[in-house]
Amino acid sequence: MIIPNPSTTKPSAGSFALNRECVIGVMDDGNAEARVGEYLHGLFAQSPFEIPLDITHFAGDAPNRSIRLLKKPSDHADIGEQHELAVTTDGITISAHNDAGLTRGIQSLYQLALQQVGLIDSTSIKEIRIPAIQVTDKPRFGWRGMHLDVSRHFFPVNDIKRYLDLLALFKFNVFHWHLTDDQGWRVQIDAFAKLTEIGAKRADNKPSGSGFYTKKDIREVIEYAKLRHIEVIPEIDLPGHTQAVLAAYPELSCTGGPFDVSQTSGIHKDVLCVGNEDTFKFVTGMLDEIAELFESQYIHLGGDECPTDRWKECKKCQKRMADEKLKDETGLQGYFTTRMVQHLEKLNRVGVFWDEVLELGLPAGNVLMSWRGMDHGINAAKQGHRVVMSPHSHCYFDFKHSKDPSDHGATWADPISLKEVYDFEPIPAILDAKAAKNVLGGQANVWTERMPDFATVESMILPRMCALSEVLWSDAKDRNWPDFRKRLAALTPWLEKNHNVHKCIHGD
Ligand SMILES: [Zn+2]
Numbered sequence: 001m002i003i004p005n006p007s008t009t010k011p012s013a014g015s016f017a018l019n020r021e022c023v024i025g026v027m028d029d030g031n032a033e034a035r036v037g038e039y040l041h042g043l044f045a046q047s048p049f050e051i052p053l054d055i056t057h058f059a060g061d062a063p064n065r066s067i068r069l070l071k072k073p074s075d076h077a078d079i080g081e082q083h084e085l086a087v088t089t090d091g092i093t094i095s096a097h098n099d100a101g102l103t104r105g106i107q108s109l110y111q112l113a114l115q116q117v118g119l120i121d122s123t124s125i126k127e128i129r130i131p132a133i134q135v136t137d138k139p140r141f142g143w144r145g146m147h148l149d150v151s152r153h154f155f156p157v158n159d160i161k162r163y164l165d166l167l168a169l170f171k172f173n174v175f176h177w178h179l180t181d182d183q184g185w186r187v188q189i190d191a192f193a194k195l196t197e198i199g200a201k202r203a204d205n206k207p208s209g210s211g212f213y214t215k216k217d218i219r220e221v222i223e224y225a226k227l228r229h230i231e232v233i234p235e236i237d238l239p240g241h242t243q244a245v246l247a248a249y250p251e252l253s254c255t256g257g258p259f260d261v262s263q264t265s266g267i268h269k270d271v272l273c274v275g276n277e278d279t280f281k282f283v284t285g286m287l288d289e290i291a292e293l294f295e296s297q298y299i300h301l302g303g304d305e306c307p308t309d310r311w312k313e314c315k316k317c318q319k320r321m322a323d324e325k326l327k328d329e330t331g332l333q334g335y336f337t338t339r340m341v342q343h344l345e346k347l348n349r350v351g352v353f354w355d356e357v358l359e360l361g362l363p364a365g366n367v368l369m370s371w372r373g374m375d376h377g378i379n380a381a382k383q384g385h386r387v388v389m390s391p392h393s394h395c396y397f398d399f400k401h402s403k404d405p406s407d408h409g410a411t412w413a414d415p416i417s418l419k420e421v422y423d424f425e426p427i428p429a430i431l432d433a434k435a436a437k438n439v440l441g442g443q444a445n446v447w448t449e450r451m452p453d454f455a456t457v458e459s460m461i462l463p464r465m466c467a468l469s470e471v472l473w474s475d476a477k478d479r480n481w482p483d484f485r486k487r488l489a490a491l492t493p494w495l496e497k498n499h500n501v502h503k504c505i506h507g508d
Contacts, residue, residue: 001115001490002108003466004171004473005483006137014089018044018067018113019127023056025066036069036102039227043110048117050124062091067109069102070095081173081229082138085109087130100229104171108135111169111491118493141426143388144472145174145233145443146465148457151181151244152265152448154200154211159454160221166461166499168228170469175225176300176443178235179213182243182262186212187234187293191285194248204263208452218293226295233298233352234290238283239272239336240306245282246270252279254314265449267305274336275316284343291347298367299347301340304354306333334360341366352388355380371395371445374428381431381438389442394424395468397460398447401504409460410450418504421467422481444468458500463488 026037037055045052062068074097083096083105094105113128146167167175179187185199202209225232243262250257254273262268272279290299308329311317317332326332341363344351351366355376358368367386370377377387392413399416400409407415426442444465451457466488470479488505495501
Protein backbone atom coordinates (compact mmCIF):
# COMPACT_ATOMS: atom_id res chain seq x y z
CA MET A 1 0.00 0.00 0.00
CA ILE A 2 2.70 2.47 -1.01
CA ILE A 3 2.52 5.67 -3.10
CA PRO A 4 4.13 5.83 -5.62
CA ASN A 5 3.36 2.24 -6.55
CA PRO A 6 6.51 0.09 -6.27
CA SER A 7 7.79 -2.14 -9.09
CA THR A 8 6.77 -5.28 -7.17
CA THR A 9 4.93 -5.75 -3.87
CA LYS A 10 4.34 -9.10 -2.18
CA PRO A 11 2.37 -8.95 1.08
CA SER A 12 2.57 -11.92 3.43
CA ALA A 13 1.02 -13.02 6.73
CA GLY A 14 1.73 -11.33 10.04
CA SER A 15 3.40 -8.10 11.03
CA PHE A 16 6.47 -6.71 12.73
CA ALA A 17 6.07 -4.90 16.02
CA LEU A 18 8.20 -1.77 15.82
CA ASN A 19 8.87 -0.47 19.33
CA ARG A 20 11.66 0.81 21.57
CA GLU A 21 13.18 -2.65 21.88
CA CYS A 22 14.14 -2.55 18.22
CA VAL A 23 17.41 -1.12 16.90
CA ILE A 24 18.62 0.30 13.62
CA GLY A 25 21.44 -1.91 12.38
CA VAL A 26 23.97 -0.35 10.02
CA MET A 27 26.93 -2.13 8.47
CA ASP A 28 30.16 -1.15 10.11
CA ASP A 29 31.80 0.22 6.98
CA GLY A 30 31.62 3.97 6.94
CA ASN A 31 29.82 7.05 8.08
CA ALA A 32 27.44 7.64 5.20
CA GLU A 33 25.17 4.75 6.16
CA ALA A 34 25.09 5.90 9.74
CA ARG A 35 23.71 9.18 8.41
CA VAL A 36 20.91 7.27 6.66
CA GLY A 37 20.36 5.53 9.99
CA GLU A 38 20.06 8.91 11.69
CA TYR A 39 17.40 9.93 9.20
CA LEU A 40 15.45 6.77 10.00
CA HIS A 41 15.95 7.38 13.73
CA GLY A 42 14.57 10.91 13.33
CA LEU A 43 11.38 9.75 11.59
CA PHE A 44 10.31 7.44 14.41
CA ALA A 45 11.55 9.71 17.20
CA GLN A 46 9.24 12.54 16.10
CA SER A 47 5.49 13.00 16.61
CA PRO A 48 3.23 11.05 16.40
CA PHE A 49 5.81 8.36 17.21
CA GLU A 50 7.78 8.05 20.41
CA ILE A 51 10.03 5.26 19.24
CA PRO A 52 13.61 6.55 19.43
CA LEU A 53 15.61 3.67 17.95
CA ASP A 54 19.25 3.17 18.86
CA ILE A 55 21.71 2.77 16.01
CA THR A 56 23.93 -0.30 16.21
CA HIS A 57 26.89 -1.05 13.99
CA PHE A 58 27.29 -4.67 13.00
CA ALA A 59 29.64 -6.70 10.82
CA GLY A 60 28.13 -10.21 10.51
CA ASP A 61 24.58 -11.25 11.38
CA ALA A 62 22.10 -8.47 12.03
CA PRO A 63 21.04 -7.85 15.62
CA ASN A 64 17.70 -9.32 16.71
CA ARG A 65 14.58 -7.27 16.12
CA SER A 66 16.39 -4.75 13.97
CA ILE A 67 15.73 -2.56 11.00
CA ARG A 68 18.80 -3.47 9.04
CA LEU A 69 20.23 -1.04 6.47
CA LEU A 70 22.27 -3.12 4.10
CA LYS A 71 24.43 -1.69 1.37
CA LYS A 72 25.08 -4.13 -1.45
CA PRO A 73 28.11 -3.87 -3.72
CA SER A 74 27.44 -2.95 -7.30
CA ASP A 75 29.31 -3.20 -10.60
CA HIS A 76 27.06 -0.58 -12.14
CA ALA A 77 28.06 3.03 -11.89
CA ASP A 78 24.52 4.36 -12.19
CA ILE A 79 22.29 2.13 -10.13
CA GLY A 80 20.08 5.04 -9.12
CA GLU A 81 17.64 4.69 -6.27
CA GLN A 82 16.90 0.98 -6.67
CA HIS A 83 16.17 -0.76 -3.36
CA GLU A 84 14.43 -3.61 -1.59
CA LEU A 85 12.33 -3.55 1.56
CA ALA A 86 11.60 -6.80 3.38
CA VAL A 87 9.35 -6.77 6.46
CA THR A 88 8.99 -10.12 8.25
CA THR A 89 7.62 -10.94 11.68
CA ASP A 90 11.24 -11.05 12.96
CA GLY A 91 12.77 -7.96 11.46
CA ILE A 92 13.05 -5.44 8.65
CA THR A 93 15.79 -5.24 6.03
CA ILE A 94 16.26 -2.36 3.61
CA SER A 95 18.92 -3.03 1.02
CA ALA A 96 20.27 -0.88 -1.78
CA HIS A 97 23.46 -0.08 -3.62
CA ASN A 98 23.70 3.46 -2.30
CA ASP A 99 22.39 5.86 0.33
CA ALA A 100 19.74 7.29 -2.01
CA GLY A 101 18.27 3.80 -2.48
CA LEU A 102 18.33 3.12 1.27
CA THR A 103 16.59 6.44 1.88
CA ARG A 104 13.80 5.61 -0.60
CA GLY A 105 13.31 2.26 1.14
CA ILE A 106 13.05 4.06 4.50
CA GLN A 107 10.40 6.33 3.01
CA SER A 108 8.31 3.30 1.98
CA LEU A 109 8.63 1.87 5.48
CA TYR A 110 7.62 5.21 7.01
CA GLN A 111 4.55 5.37 4.76
CA LEU A 112 3.50 1.88 5.85
CA ALA A 113 3.76 3.06 9.45
CA LEU A 114 1.82 6.28 8.81
CA GLN A 115 -1.07 4.31 7.32
CA GLN A 116 -1.47 2.57 10.68
CA VAL A 117 -1.07 5.84 12.57
CA GLY A 118 -4.04 7.37 10.80
CA LEU A 119 -6.24 4.81 12.51
CA ILE A 120 -4.84 5.40 16.00
CA ASP A 121 -6.12 8.25 18.13
CA SER A 122 -2.89 9.15 19.90
CA THR A 123 -0.06 11.62 19.52
CA SER A 124 2.49 9.45 21.31
CA ILE A 125 2.64 6.05 19.68
CA LYS A 126 5.14 3.71 21.32
CA GLU A 127 4.52 0.66 19.15
CA ILE A 128 3.39 0.34 15.54
CA ARG A 129 2.70 -2.85 13.62
CA ILE A 130 4.19 -2.92 10.13
CA PRO A 131 2.47 -5.51 7.90
CA ALA A 132 4.82 -8.16 6.49
CA ILE A 133 5.73 -7.34 2.91
CA GLN A 134 8.43 -7.71 0.28
CA VAL A 135 9.02 -4.72 -1.98
CA THR A 136 11.47 -4.25 -4.84
CA ASP A 137 11.53 -0.84 -6.38
CA LYS A 138 13.22 1.66 -8.65
CA PRO A 139 12.13 4.93 -10.26
CA ARG A 140 11.13 5.48 -13.87
CA PHE A 141 12.53 9.04 -14.08
CA GLY A 142 15.59 10.69 -12.59
CA TRP A 143 13.92 14.15 -12.37
CA ARG A 144 10.86 14.07 -10.14
CA GLY A 145 10.35 17.67 -9.19
CA MET A 146 8.21 20.00 -7.15
CA HIS A 147 8.63 23.74 -7.61
CA LEU A 148 7.72 26.44 -5.11
CA ASP A 149 7.40 30.16 -5.76
CA VAL A 150 8.55 32.08 -2.67
CA SER A 151 8.45 35.49 -4.34
CA ARG A 152 4.71 36.11 -4.63
CA HIS A 153 4.49 34.97 -1.03
CA PHE A 154 7.43 34.31 1.23
CA PHE A 155 7.60 31.11 3.29
CA PRO A 156 10.02 30.79 6.21
CA VAL A 157 12.56 27.97 6.52
CA ASN A 158 10.29 25.82 8.69
CA ASP A 159 7.62 25.82 5.97
CA ILE A 160 10.24 24.87 3.39
CA LYS A 161 11.25 21.93 5.61
CA ARG A 162 7.62 20.80 5.83
CA TYR A 163 7.47 21.02 2.04
CA LEU A 164 10.64 18.92 1.74
CA ASP A 165 9.18 16.34 4.14
CA LEU A 166 6.20 15.93 1.82
CA LEU A 167 8.50 15.65 -1.19
CA ALA A 168 10.49 12.97 0.63
CA LEU A 169 7.40 11.01 1.65
CA PHE A 170 6.41 10.64 -2.02
CA LYS A 171 9.97 10.12 -3.29
CA PHE A 172 10.40 13.38 -5.21
CA ASN A 173 14.09 14.15 -5.69
CA VAL A 174 14.12 17.72 -7.05
CA PHE A 175 13.09 20.89 -5.22
CA HIS A 176 12.93 23.77 -7.73
CA TRP A 177 13.09 26.91 -5.60
CA HIS A 178 11.71 29.96 -7.45
CA LEU A 179 13.59 32.59 -5.45
CA THR A 180 13.08 35.77 -7.41
CA ASP A 181 10.34 37.55 -9.30
CA ASP A 182 8.73 40.97 -9.76
CA GLN A 183 7.09 40.68 -6.33
CA GLY A 184 10.22 40.02 -4.27
CA TRP A 185 13.89 38.97 -4.26
CA ARG A 186 14.38 36.28 -1.60
CA VAL A 187 18.05 35.35 -1.38
CA GLN A 188 20.92 37.19 0.29
CA ILE A 189 23.60 38.36 -2.15
CA ASP A 190 26.52 40.08 -0.42
CA ALA A 191 27.81 42.03 -3.42
CA PHE A 192 24.34 43.50 -4.05
CA ALA A 193 22.90 44.07 -0.60
CA LYS A 194 20.03 46.25 -1.82
CA LEU A 195 18.47 43.18 -3.48
CA THR A 196 17.23 42.15 -0.05
CA GLU A 197 17.32 45.53 1.73
CA ILE A 198 14.90 46.92 -0.87
CA GLY A 199 13.96 44.08 -3.22
CA ALA A 200 12.65 41.72 -0.51
CA LYS A 201 10.11 44.20 0.90
CA ARG A 202 6.68 45.02 -0.42
CA ALA A 203 5.04 48.28 0.62
CA ASP A 204 1.57 46.80 1.09
CA ASN A 205 2.49 45.11 4.40
CA LYS A 206 0.27 42.15 3.59
CA PRO A 207 1.17 38.81 5.23
CA SER A 208 4.12 37.01 3.64
CA GLY A 209 4.78 39.90 1.27
CA SER A 210 8.26 40.55 2.63
CA GLY A 211 11.18 38.43 3.73
CA PHE A 212 14.29 36.69 2.44
CA TYR A 213 16.62 33.79 3.18
CA THR A 214 20.08 34.46 4.55
CA LYS A 215 22.91 32.31 3.21
CA LYS A 216 22.78 30.42 6.50
CA ASP A 217 19.07 29.69 5.90
CA ILE A 218 19.79 28.43 2.39
CA ARG A 219 22.58 26.14 3.60
CA GLU A 220 20.28 24.79 6.30
CA VAL A 221 17.63 23.95 3.69
CA ILE A 222 20.19 22.32 1.38
CA GLU A 223 21.46 20.12 4.24
CA TYR A 224 17.90 19.18 5.18
CA ALA A 225 17.14 18.27 1.58
CA LYS A 226 20.40 16.37 1.18
CA LEU A 227 19.54 14.04 4.06
CA ARG A 228 16.35 13.21 2.12
CA HIS A 229 18.26 12.87 -1.18
CA ILE A 230 16.49 15.84 -2.71
CA GLU A 231 18.44 18.19 -4.98
CA VAL A 232 17.75 21.89 -4.45
CA ILE A 233 17.78 23.79 -7.74
CA PRO A 234 17.64 27.58 -7.41
CA GLU A 235 15.80 29.70 -9.94
CA ILE A 236 16.84 33.27 -10.62
CA ASP A 237 14.36 34.52 -13.21
CA LEU A 238 16.10 36.69 -15.87
CA PRO A 239 15.94 39.04 -17.77
CA GLY A 240 12.15 39.49 -17.28
CA HIS A 241 10.29 39.13 -13.99
CA THR A 242 12.91 41.43 -12.46
CA GLN A 243 10.99 44.42 -11.11
CA ALA A 244 12.22 43.64 -7.58
CA VAL A 245 15.81 43.92 -8.91
CA LEU A 246 14.97 47.21 -10.59
CA ALA A 247 13.39 48.57 -7.38
CA ALA A 248 16.81 48.03 -5.77
CA TYR A 249 18.96 48.98 -8.78
CA PRO A 250 16.87 51.17 -11.15
CA GLU A 251 20.04 51.97 -13.15
CA LEU A 252 19.84 48.42 -14.58
CA SER A 253 16.55 49.25 -16.34
CA CYS A 254 16.12 50.86 -19.74
CA THR A 255 14.30 53.93 -18.36
CA GLY A 256 16.10 54.53 -15.05
CA GLY A 257 12.95 54.07 -12.97
CA PRO A 258 12.05 54.55 -10.18
CA PHE A 259 10.27 51.25 -9.43
CA ASP A 260 8.49 49.58 -6.54
CA VAL A 261 8.67 45.92 -5.66
CA SER A 262 5.53 44.89 -7.49
CA GLN A 263 2.29 44.38 -5.60
CA THR A 264 0.39 43.06 -8.59
CA SER A 265 0.65 39.84 -10.58
CA GLY A 266 0.95 39.51 -14.35
CA ILE A 267 3.70 40.21 -16.85
CA HIS A 268 5.68 43.40 -16.16
CA LYS A 269 7.17 45.51 -18.94
CA ASP A 270 10.22 46.80 -17.08
CA VAL A 271 13.03 44.26 -17.42
CA LEU A 272 16.83 44.29 -17.30
CA CYS A 273 18.48 46.54 -19.91
CA VAL A 274 20.56 44.30 -22.15
CA GLY A 275 22.36 47.25 -23.73
CA ASN A 276 23.93 48.22 -20.41
CA GLU A 277 27.18 46.41 -19.60
CA ASP A 278 26.51 46.95 -15.88
CA THR A 279 23.60 44.51 -16.22
CA PHE A 280 26.12 41.78 -17.04
CA LYS A 281 28.38 42.81 -14.15
CA PHE A 282 25.36 42.45 -11.88
CA VAL A 283 24.17 39.14 -13.26
CA THR A 284 27.57 37.46 -13.32
CA GLY A 285 28.53 38.73 -9.86
CA MET A 286 25.20 37.61 -8.43
CA LEU A 287 25.45 34.19 -10.12
CA ASP A 288 28.95 33.70 -8.70
CA GLU A 289 27.41 33.85 -5.22
CA ILE A 290 24.47 31.60 -6.20
CA ALA A 291 26.89 29.00 -7.56
CA GLU A 292 28.99 29.24 -4.41
CA LEU A 293 25.89 28.72 -2.26
CA PHE A 294 24.03 25.95 -4.12
CA GLU A 295 25.56 22.54 -4.79
CA SER A 296 23.30 21.41 -7.64
CA GLN A 297 24.83 21.14 -11.10
CA TYR A 298 21.75 23.03 -12.33
CA ILE A 299 20.86 26.69 -12.01
CA HIS A 300 17.48 27.72 -13.44
CA LEU A 301 17.66 31.09 -15.16
CA GLY A 302 14.01 31.58 -16.08
CA GLY A 303 13.83 33.27 -19.48
CA ASP A 304 10.02 33.32 -19.57
CA GLU A 305 7.58 36.12 -20.27
CA CYS A 306 10.06 38.87 -21.15
CA PRO A 307 8.32 41.72 -23.00
CA THR A 308 10.50 43.72 -25.41
CA ASP A 309 8.63 47.04 -25.18
CA ARG A 310 11.37 48.88 -23.26
CA TRP A 311 14.17 47.43 -25.40
CA LYS A 312 12.47 48.80 -28.53
CA GLU A 313 12.67 52.32 -27.11
CA CYS A 314 16.07 52.11 -25.41
CA LYS A 315 19.12 53.63 -27.15
CA LYS A 316 21.53 51.28 -25.37
CA CYS A 317 19.54 48.19 -26.29
CA GLN A 318 19.18 49.33 -29.89
CA LYS A 319 22.93 50.03 -30.09
CA ARG A 320 23.63 46.53 -28.74
CA MET A 321 21.36 45.08 -31.42
CA ALA A 322 23.20 47.02 -34.16
CA ASP A 323 26.67 46.19 -32.79
CA GLU A 324 25.86 42.50 -32.48
CA LYS A 325 23.93 42.46 -35.79
CA LEU A 326 20.82 41.09 -34.07
CA LYS A 327 17.73 40.90 -36.25
CA ASP A 328 15.20 41.94 -33.62
CA GLU A 329 14.54 42.23 -29.88
CA THR A 330 14.01 38.45 -29.60
CA GLY A 331 17.62 38.19 -30.77
CA LEU A 332 18.54 40.49 -27.90
CA GLN A 333 17.16 38.03 -25.36
CA GLY A 334 19.01 35.28 -27.22
CA TYR A 335 22.22 37.32 -26.88
CA PHE A 336 21.56 37.73 -23.15
CA THR A 337 20.92 33.99 -22.74
CA THR A 338 24.11 33.08 -24.58
CA ARG A 339 26.20 35.29 -22.31
CA MET A 340 24.52 33.81 -19.23
CA VAL A 341 25.22 30.29 -20.41
CA GLN A 342 28.86 31.19 -21.12
CA HIS A 343 29.14 32.35 -17.52
CA LEU A 344 27.43 29.21 -16.19
CA GLU A 345 29.99 27.16 -18.11
CA LYS A 346 32.77 29.02 -16.31
CA LEU A 347 31.02 28.12 -13.05
CA ASN A 348 30.76 24.50 -14.22
CA ARG A 349 26.97 24.61 -14.08
CA VAL A 350 24.15 23.67 -16.44
CA GLY A 351 21.32 26.10 -17.17
CA VAL A 352 17.63 25.26 -16.98
CA PHE A 353 15.21 27.51 -18.84
CA TRP A 354 11.47 27.93 -19.36
CA ASP A 355 10.38 26.94 -22.84
CA GLU A 356 10.35 30.45 -24.37
CA VAL A 357 14.12 30.07 -24.59
CA LEU A 358 13.82 27.36 -27.26
CA GLU A 359 12.66 30.07 -29.69
CA LEU A 360 15.71 32.19 -28.84
CA GLY A 361 18.06 29.29 -29.55
CA LEU A 362 18.67 27.18 -26.44
CA PRO A 363 22.44 26.66 -26.18
CA ALA A 364 23.40 22.98 -26.37
CA GLY A 365 23.85 21.13 -23.10
CA ASN A 366 21.18 23.07 -21.24
CA VAL A 367 17.78 21.87 -20.07
CA LEU A 368 14.37 23.08 -21.22
CA MET A 369 11.35 23.08 -18.94
CA SER A 370 8.20 22.76 -21.04
CA TRP A 371 5.36 24.69 -19.37
CA ARG A 372 3.19 26.04 -22.21
CA GLY A 373 1.92 22.57 -23.03
CA MET A 374 4.07 19.68 -24.26
CA ASP A 375 4.94 20.87 -27.79
CA HIS A 376 8.00 22.92 -26.84
CA GLY A 377 9.32 20.00 -24.85
CA ILE A 378 8.64 17.63 -27.74
CA ASN A 379 10.46 19.91 -30.19
CA ALA A 380 13.40 20.36 -27.84
CA ALA A 381 13.70 16.61 -27.20
CA LYS A 382 13.66 15.97 -30.97
CA GLN A 383 16.44 18.54 -31.37
CA GLY A 384 18.53 16.66 -28.83
CA HIS A 385 17.98 18.91 -25.81
CA ARG A 386 17.26 17.48 -22.39
CA VAL A 387 13.74 18.29 -21.26
CA VAL A 388 11.63 18.41 -18.11
CA MET A 389 7.89 18.23 -18.73
CA SER A 390 5.73 20.51 -16.56
CA PRO A 391 2.82 21.49 -18.83
CA HIS A 392 0.16 23.74 -17.35
CA SER A 393 -2.43 21.28 -18.63
CA HIS A 394 -1.45 18.78 -15.89
CA CYS A 395 1.27 20.17 -13.65
CA TYR A 396 0.18 23.62 -12.46
CA PHE A 397 -0.93 23.06 -8.90
CA ASP A 398 -1.95 26.70 -8.48
CA PHE A 399 -4.96 25.91 -10.71
CA LYS A 400 -8.22 24.84 -9.09
CA HIS A 401 -8.88 21.16 -8.42
CA SER A 402 -12.40 21.32 -9.80
CA LYS A 403 -15.04 23.51 -11.42
CA ASP A 404 -16.72 24.01 -8.05
CA PRO A 405 -17.08 27.82 -7.73
CA SER A 406 -15.96 27.69 -4.09
CA ASP A 407 -12.71 25.96 -5.06
CA HIS A 408 -9.53 27.96 -4.42
CA GLY A 409 -7.00 28.60 -7.17
CA ALA A 410 -5.92 30.53 -10.25
CA THR A 411 -8.65 31.31 -12.72
CA TRP A 412 -6.75 31.85 -15.96
CA ALA A 413 -6.99 28.22 -17.03
CA ASP A 414 -9.13 25.13 -16.60
CA PRO A 415 -9.01 23.23 -13.31
CA ILE A 416 -6.69 20.22 -13.03
CA SER A 417 -8.33 17.30 -11.26
CA LEU A 418 -6.53 14.55 -9.37
CA LYS A 419 -7.43 12.13 -12.16
CA GLU A 420 -5.99 14.47 -14.80
CA VAL A 421 -2.70 14.62 -12.91
CA TYR A 422 -2.75 10.82 -12.66
CA ASP A 423 -3.27 10.55 -16.42
CA PHE A 424 -0.31 12.79 -17.24
CA GLU A 425 2.27 11.07 -19.45
CA PRO A 426 5.66 12.84 -19.63
CA ILE A 427 6.73 10.89 -22.73
CA PRO A 428 4.20 11.48 -25.51
CA ALA A 429 3.79 8.70 -28.09
CA ILE A 430 5.03 11.05 -30.82
CA LEU A 431 8.61 10.84 -29.49
CA ASP A 432 10.77 8.02 -30.84
CA ALA A 433 12.93 6.04 -28.42
CA LYS A 434 15.99 8.24 -28.97
CA ALA A 435 14.14 11.51 -28.36
CA ALA A 436 12.24 9.98 -25.41
CA LYS A 437 15.58 9.44 -23.68
CA ASN A 438 15.97 13.23 -23.58
CA VAL A 439 12.97 13.56 -21.26
CA LEU A 440 14.56 13.68 -17.82
CA GLY A 441 11.20 13.60 -16.07
CA GLY A 442 8.57 16.03 -14.92
CA GLN A 443 7.52 18.34 -12.17
CA ALA A 444 4.64 20.33 -10.75
CA ASN A 445 4.85 24.09 -10.47
CA VAL A 446 3.37 25.90 -7.48
CA TRP A 447 2.91 29.61 -8.17
CA THR A 448 1.81 31.31 -5.00
CA GLU A 449 -0.03 34.50 -6.00
CA ARG A 450 -3.10 33.10 -4.23
CA MET A 451 -1.28 31.20 -1.46
CA PRO A 452 -0.52 33.61 1.39
CA ASP A 453 0.29 30.86 3.88
CA PHE A 454 1.63 27.33 3.92
CA ALA A 455 -1.72 25.79 4.82
CA THR A 456 -3.03 27.02 1.46
CA VAL A 457 0.04 25.62 -0.31
CA GLU A 458 -0.71 22.22 1.22
CA SER A 459 -4.35 22.32 0.14
CA MET A 460 -3.22 22.96 -3.43
CA ILE A 461 -0.54 20.25 -3.63
CA LEU A 462 -2.37 17.56 -1.63
CA PRO A 463 -3.40 15.14 -2.91
CA ARG A 464 -2.31 16.08 -6.46
CA MET A 465 1.40 15.58 -5.67
CA CYS A 466 0.59 11.98 -4.68
CA ALA A 467 -0.77 11.32 -8.18
CA LEU A 468 2.21 13.03 -9.80
CA SER A 469 4.66 11.01 -7.72
CA GLU A 470 3.24 7.85 -9.25
CA VAL A 471 3.44 9.28 -12.78
CA LEU A 472 7.12 10.06 -12.29
CA TRP A 473 8.23 7.05 -10.25
CA SER A 474 6.17 4.04 -11.30
CA ASP A 475 6.29 2.23 -14.64
CA ALA A 476 3.60 3.57 -16.99
CA LYS A 477 2.23 0.04 -17.50
CA ASP A 478 1.68 -0.35 -13.74
CA ARG A 479 -0.44 2.75 -13.40
CA ASN A 480 -3.89 1.80 -12.13
CA TRP A 481 -6.35 4.50 -11.03
CA PRO A 482 -8.67 2.36 -8.84
CA ASP A 483 -5.66 0.82 -7.12
CA PHE A 484 -4.11 4.27 -6.60
CA ARG A 485 -7.36 5.49 -4.99
CA LYS A 486 -7.25 2.54 -2.61
CA ARG A 487 -3.65 3.25 -1.61
CA LEU A 488 -4.44 6.95 -1.24
CA ALA A 489 -7.42 6.08 0.98
CA ALA A 490 -5.08 4.12 3.26
CA LEU A 491 -2.93 7.21 3.76
CA THR A 492 -5.78 9.72 3.90
CA PRO A 493 -6.47 9.60 7.68
CA TRP A 494 -2.85 10.49 8.44
CA LEU A 495 -2.66 13.13 5.70
CA GLU A 496 -5.85 14.79 6.92
CA LYS A 497 -4.75 14.71 10.53
CA ASN A 498 -1.45 16.42 9.77
CA HIS A 499 -1.96 18.51 6.66
CA ASN A 500 -4.44 20.67 4.85
CA VAL A 501 -5.78 18.41 2.12
CA HIS A 502 -8.23 19.18 -0.66
CA LYS A 503 -11.53 17.36 -0.32
CA CYS A 504 -11.06 15.57 -3.67
CA ILE A 505 -8.98 13.05 -1.71
CA HIS A 506 -12.34 11.43 -0.90
CA GLY A 507 -13.33 11.10 -4.55
CA ASP A 508 -15.24 13.24 -6.97
ZN1 LIG B 1 17.86 48.98 -22.56
